[in-house]
Structures are given as structure tokens and as C-alpha cells.
Amino acid sequence: MSTSSLETASNPEGLRRIVIDPVSRVEGHGKVTILLDEMQRVQQVRLHIVEFRGFEKFIEGRPYWEVPVMVQRLCGICPVSHHLAASKALDRVVGAMPVTVSADKLRRLMHHGQIVQSHALHFFHLASPDLLFGLGAERDRRNIVGVAEAYPDTARQGILLRKFGQEIIRATSGKRVHGTGSVPGGMNRLVSAEDHAMLRAEVPQMLAWAQGAVDLVRRLHEQNPALYEGFASSPAPMMSLVGRDGAMELYDGVLRIRDANGAMLVDGVDDQRYRELIDEAVKPWTYMKFPYLRSMGAEAGWYRVGPLARLQNCDFIPTPRAEAQRRAFIDVHGGQVVHAALAFHWARMIEVLHGVEVIADLLDDPDILGGALMASGPRQAQGVGIIEAPRGTLIHDYTVGENDLVSRCNLIVATTHNNQAMNEAVRSVALQYLDGQTITEPLLNHIEVAIRAYDPCLSCATHALGRMPLAVTLRDAAGAVIDHVHRSSDGDTVRDRRPHAAEAP
Amino acid sequence: MTPELSAAVDVVAPVLVLGWGNPSRGDDALGPMFIERFEAFSQASMPPGSVECLTDFQLQIEHALDLIGRVRVLLVDASVELDAPFQVSVPRAARDASFTTHALAPEALLQVYRELHHGEPPPCTLLAIRAAHFELGEPPAAQALADLEQALAWAKRWLRSPPTVEKETP
Numbered sequence: 001m002s003t004s005s006l007e008t009a010s011n012p013e014g015l016r017r018i019v020i021d022p023v024s025r026v027e028g029h030g031k032v033t034i035l036l037d038e039m040q041r042v043q044q045v046r047l048h049i050v051e052f053r054g055f056e057k058f059i060e061g062r063p064y065w066e067v068p069v070m071v072q073r074l075c076g077i078c079p080v081s082h083h084l085a086a087s088k089a090l091d092r093v094v095g096a097m098p099v100t101v102s103a104d105k106l107r108r109l110m111h112h113g114q115i116v117q118s119h120a121l122h123f124f125h126l127a128s129p130d131l132l133f134g135l136g137a138e139r140d141r142r143n144i145v146g147v148a149e150a151y152p153d154t155a156r157q158g159i160l161l162r163k164f165g166q167e168i169i170r171a172t173s174g175k176r177v178h179g180t181g182s183v184p185g186g187m188n189r190l191v192s193a194e195d196h197a198m199l200r201a202e203v204p205q206m207l208a209w210a211q212g213a214v215d216l217v218r219r220l221h222e223q224n225p226a227l228y229e230g231f232a233s234s235p236a237p238m239m240s241l242v243g244r245d246g247a248m249e250l251y252d253g254v255l256r257i258r259d260a261n262g263a264m265l266v267d268g269v270d271d272q273r274y275r276e277l278i279d280e281a282v283k284p285w286t287y288m289k290f291p292y293l294r295s296m297g298a299e300a301g302w303y304r305v306g307p308l309a310r311l312q313n314c315d316f317i318p319t320p321r322a323e324a325q326r327r328a329f330i331d332v333h334g335g336q337v338v339h340a341a342l343a344f345h346w347a348r349m350i351e352v353l354h355g356v357e358v359i360a361d362l363l364d365d366p367d368i369l370g371g372a373l374m375a376s377g378p379r380q381a382q383g384v385g386i387i388e389a390p391r392g393t394l395i396h397d398y399t400v401g402e403n404d405l406v407s408r409c410n411l412i413v414a415t416t417h418n419n420q421a422m423n424e425a426v427r428s429v430a431l432q433y434l435d436g437q438t439i440t441e442p443l444l445n446h447i448e449v450a451i452r453a454y455d456p457c458l459s460c461a462t463h464a465l466g467r468m469p470l471a472v473t474l475r476d477a478a479g480a481v482i483d484h485v486h487r488s489s490d491g492d493t494v495r496d497r498r499p500h501a502a503e504a505p
Numbered sequence: 506m507t508p509e510l511s512a513a514v515d516v517v518a519p520v521l522v523l524g525w526g527n528p529s530r531g532d533d534a535l536g537p538m539f540i541e542r543f544e545a546f547s548q549a550s551m552p553p554g555s556v557e558c559l560t561d562f563q564l565q566i567e568h569a570l571d572l573i574g575r576v577r578v579l580l581v582d583a584s585v586e587l588d589a590p591f592q593v594s595v596p597r598a599a600r601d602a603s604f605t606t607h608a609l610a611p612e613a614l615l616q617v618y619r620e621l622h623h624g625e626p627p628p629c630t631l632l633a634i635r636a637a638h639f640e641l642g643e644p645p646a647a648q649a650l651a652d653l654e655q656a657l658a659w660a661k662r663w664l665r666s667p668p669t670v671e672k673e674t675p
Contacts (some may be wrong), residue, residue: 047628077562163570
């Protein structure tokens with residue numbers, strides 16, 4: 001059964017509504033609504049994301065040179081990606097095309113540090129509890145502490161891989177957080193000799209751990225291929241940057257789109273022309289936009305970005321260990337394109353290995369220790385910066401006035417690109433697991449696992465104590481609340497009849 | 506831990522003050538603002554190297570490494586659960602039972618430390634400051650800033666003489 005038909009039920013007024021809000025262990029606010037008919041069959045499924053608004057207002061009117069620093073505050077999970085995408089866009093405004101060799105390599109080093117630390121956090125902290133204990137495991141075990149107890153080496157390696165990536169970021173941006181290293185036109189710092197020596201000494205161990213992480217997720221896949229190849233599968237076109245030679249390219253390249261079967265739809269498109277390829281649709285039931293391929297239209301043109309798309313979009317990975325793992329991934333799947341949600345994890349770990357290999361190469365390059373850092377040229381009014389952030393393609397698009405203030409901006413983040421793909425994944429799971437039966441903890445977790453595979457960043461860095469309970473609301477056909485369950489901050493499940501404030505009637 | 510990373514934490518200040526939050530999301534800025542103010546105070550009033558102040562967007566697994574070698578730790582965050590301007594408590598290591606997001610609860614951070622290092626974390630105190638508004642691009646509310654002042658006053662006393670009670674509100 002196609003899942004797209006489950007976006008809007010034909011008679012929603014006569015259906016029961018189940019709301020899961022927010023999705024646990026996913027960044028920010030999100031909720032899932034599932035409407036059942038009188039026969040307990042799934043009739044409508046939607047993933048609501050409520051916090052993606054205000055980005056443009058936050059940026060417009062600011063001096064352009066402030067922007068690479070300010071945009072880091074849009075997301076507490078991937079601030080470096082915003083830092084670099086904004087810098088790339090504003091390089092064009094200051095005429096720095098290209099930036100210097102040293103600036104390019106320092107930014108690449110910073111970016112791959114971000115890839116490694118973000119992917120390590122996702123896999124070891126968010127995903128591995130599900131994968132190592134199984135999707136139906138009890139809630140108390142499905143967290144990093146459970147992993148640390150049962151798999152101490154895995155948890156320790158995850159933390160130290162993440163720490164390594166963060167040390168790369170600190171060495172290139174100047175700070176652990178709120179770094180200022182990248183600026184419009186280049187960089188403002190080199191890697192110090194002390195940091196260089198410390199980081200180089202870590203590389204052999206990090207390579208070994210990254211290799212081990214790929215091997216781990218591959219073994220998990222081979223132990224249960226039916227689950228890993230079928231769970232939450234939603235075929236879709238794939239978009240990413242690639243190098244001009246077709247290589248995996250995470251920092252700067254041209255746009256490529258393949259269809260769901262892997263056939264080339266678009267290739268070699270300059271990043272400044274992204275608006276010729278994609279547009280954004282608005283739907284009345286969510287604040288979040290739905291990007292789509294103009295050539296296919298708003299309904300059929302949705303696509304996927306992120307590690308799984310990047311791995312299958314490129315022709316090769318330009319580092320040997322990761323390329324060997326990419327070939328293994330393709331061989332295991334018989335050369336068929338994979339769209340299953342859990343395959344994200346394998347792709348993500350291959351990218352970690354690639355990231356550490358790139359870091360190793362750059363740490364051997366003298367250009368990160370010396371050389372010119374800034375470039376300039378004829379001023380432009382506009383600039384687009386596209387980067388492959390850990391979660392997928394990130395677009396920053398600015399217009400700057402003669403008064404140096406940003407007069408217009410458009411940001412498309414990876415989670416927005418994947419909005420429809422995540423909706424389709426949730427519908428696939430709901431069809432398979434929520435056929436009118438009681439909503440149990442393992443069943444809820446199946447939905448969450450599907451969303452978590454995309455590693456969505458649903459909101460940005462608001463993490464006050466006590467702000468994130470999990471709540472489930474059940475409404476009858478007349479709209480009345482018949483059940484409401486939420487978790488207290490200490491993990492207890494509380495059942496009451498209080499309607500959830502975030503739910504639309 | 507690899508020897509190189511271990512060396513990086515060989516010499517640490519005995520007191521760590523770690524606050525988190527997004528400086529551009531309303532009252533979520535209370536953690537970073539606290540750190541900025543407290544760092545200035547400690548540098549002016551304490552011997553060099555005796556206090557380290559760290560800030561981040563959110564509490565994360567790697568912060569377990571920042572606890573290594575400390576004599577005592579103060580954790581600071583905004584909280585939506587308070588009626589009082591601030592609350593002081595002693596977090597106990599526990600599995601992360603709350604459905605948080607990418608971030609850890611303070612209790613879970615201590616548990617990660619315990620599991621990774623096979624020992625008890627240093628004594629930690631959690632300072633939660635009352636918060637209510639979290640809009641992107643908005644400054645902290647006047648009430649939040651007033652609560653921050655009270656929390657800072659308490660923390661300055663904490664730095665000089667650690668409290669012995671498990672939970673405290675003004």
C-alpha cells in the first residue's frame with residue numbers, strides 16, 4: 001500500500017486521534033498524530049514539527065559579518081554546519097572566490113570534525129540503544145547508560161570519538177562552542193602546533209574505532225537483514241552535493257539528484273542555481289515547509305537527503321577505507337538502491353570512517369599550519385552556500401544591501417528536506433505495527449526509531465530542565481479526550497484525562 | 506581514554522562550573538549568562554587556576570570527561586519546573602528516565618561517568634534557575650534576569666563555603 005495516501009484521511013471528523021508528543025530522543029518538539037477509523041485501522045498519519053520558524057527574522061537586518069557566528073545559535077546540535085554554510089555564502093558577497101588554500105583546508109578540517117562528532121553522538125547515544133537491545137526492549141535500557149552498562153567499550157569509544165571531533169572543531173574555530181574561526185572571505189586562525197601534535201597522535205586510535213563502528217553496524221544488519229532492509233522503507237529520489245568527478249563531497253561541490261532506482265535525474269548543477277531545482281510547498285497542518293523537485297511537482301517531487309542519500313548518490317568515496325565499506329554496502333544489497341530507515345545507520349558510520357580519514361590527511365598537510373587566510377574581490381549582492389551537514393544538505397542564501405545589512409535570507413535545513421520522507425517512514429511503520437491495537441511502549445518505539453534514523457533536528461537548543469516530557473493523547477471520533485499519558489521527568493508514566501495543549505482539535 | 510586525551514585533563518581546576526543553554530532563545534540564555542558573570546567574579550576573587558567555567562548549548566555525554574579530576578562541580582541550567590527564583594539540589598547518578606532529546610539530564614551525565622570510569626563522580630550541585638520563555642531571537646525576560654541575580658548571589662556563597670543541605674530554595 002502506498003503511504004502517501006495516509007497524509008490526509010477522506011473523513012477525518014469520524015476518526016480516533018492518537019498523538020505522540022514529542023518524539024523521544026529527537027531534537028526539539030515533534031508530535032505524531034495517528035487517526036484510526038471505527039474498525040481500528042490506520043487512516044491518517046502525520047509528523048508535526050512545530051518549532052521551525054523565525055530563522056529569517058533572526059538573521060535579516062544584521063550586518064553580514066555577524067552572520068556566521070549568529071547562525072550557530074539556530075541549532076545546538078550542528079552549529080558548525082551553519083557557521084560554514086553562512087561563511088561560504090558570504091564569501092561570494094565579499095568576492096572571495098575562491099578562498100585561499102589554507103582557509104579551504106581549515107574549513108574542511110572543521111567540517112569533518114563536525115561530521116565525526118555529530119554522527120558519533122547519534123549512533124552511540126541515540127541509535128545504538130535501539131539497535132543493540134532491539135526495537136522492543138524495555139525503555140530503561142534504551143539509552144546511553146544502558147549501552148555503557150552492557151557494552152562499555154562501545155559507549156566509551158562513542159564518547160571519545162565525539163570528543164575527538166569536538167577537539168578538531170575547537171582547534172579550528174577557536175572555541176568548543178560559539179567558535180569564530182570561519183569568516184566571510186576565509187579563516188582567522190591556523191591550527192596551533194600544540195593542537196596539531198595532540199590531534200595527530202589521536203588519529204590511529206580514532207581510525208580503528210571508526211572502523212569498528214562500521215563493522216558493528218554491518219554485523220547488526222547481517223544478523224537481521226529482513227528488519228534492516230524492510231523497516232520504514234520509503235523509496236524516494238536522493239539529493240546531495242558530489243564532487244565534479246562524482247566523488248562523495250561533504251564541504252563544497254555540485255548538486256546531483258538520482259531517482260528512487262538510482263538513475264541520474266540531475267547532475268553537475270552549480271550550487272548557486274539550487275532554486276532552479278527545488279521549490280517549497282506549504283501545508284495547512286504544519287509550520288514546516290515541504291521542499292520538492294520542480295521537475296516532478298509538489299505532490300510527487302519529494303526526496304531524501306543525508307547519509308543514505310549521499311552514500312548512494314556518489315560514484316565513489318575518495319578515501320580508501322570508507323570506499324571499501326561503500327562497496328560492501330552495495331554488494332550486500334545486490335546493487336539495489338536502499339531506502340530503509342535503519343540503513344541510515346550503516347551509511348552514517350561509513351561517513352564517520354570517511355571523516356576520520358579526511359581529518360588524518362588534512363592533519364598531514366602543512367597548509368593548515370601556515371599560509372594566507374583571507375581573500376577578497378569584487379563585491380556581490382547575493383551568495384548561496386551549500387554544505388552537506390551531518391543530517392543532509394544545508395542551504396544558506398543571502399542578499400546583502402549596500403549598507404552591509406542582510407536584506408533577505410532563505411535557509412533550508414536537512415530536516416526540512418527530509419520532512420516528507422520522515423512522514424512517509426512513519427506511515428510505513430504505522431501501517432505495519434499500529435493496526436488498531438493497544439499502543440504499547442514497543443510499538444511507540446518503532447515509530448520513534450523510524451524518525452530517529454533520520455536524526456532530525458526538530459528544534460534548536462532549547463533544553464531547559466523539565467521541558468521535554470513524552471505525552472500520548474487519544475481522542476474518540478467526536479474529538480473528546482479519552483486517554484492521555486505522559487512521562488514525568490523522573491520517568492514515571494502518568495495517566496490522566498488532560499488534553500495535550502499542542503494538539504490541534 | 507587515550508593517553509593523549511587523558512593528558513589533556515591531567516591538570517584541571519578543582520572547581521568546575523558548567524552552565525548550558527542557547528544565548529539567543531529567551532530564558533534559555535540563563536545558563537550561559539550565569540557562566541559569563543560567574544567567570545568574571547571567580548577570576549577577580551579566586552586564585553588563578555582554582556575555578557574553571559564552561560558553557561555549552563546543552564548537556565552532553567562528553568561532559569562526563571569534564572568531571573574528571575574535579576573536587577566539586579556546579580551545574581547550572583534554566584528550568585521550567587520552578588515556582589521559586591532558583592532551586593539547588595544534589596543530583597544522584599541515575600539512568601536517563603526522562604524522554605529528553607539529544608541532551609542528557611544531569612543525573613544521566615553522572616551515571617555515564619560512573620559507568621565509564623567505574624567510580625563515583627565528584628560531588629555535584631545542580632542550580633536550576635526559573636525560566637518560562639524560549640523564543641528564538643528574544644532576550645531573557647525581566648523576571649528571568651531578576652532570578653539570575655538571586656542565583657548568582659547564592660553561587661558566590663557556594664564557592665566560598667559549600668552547603669551541606671541536599672535541597673535549597675530561597
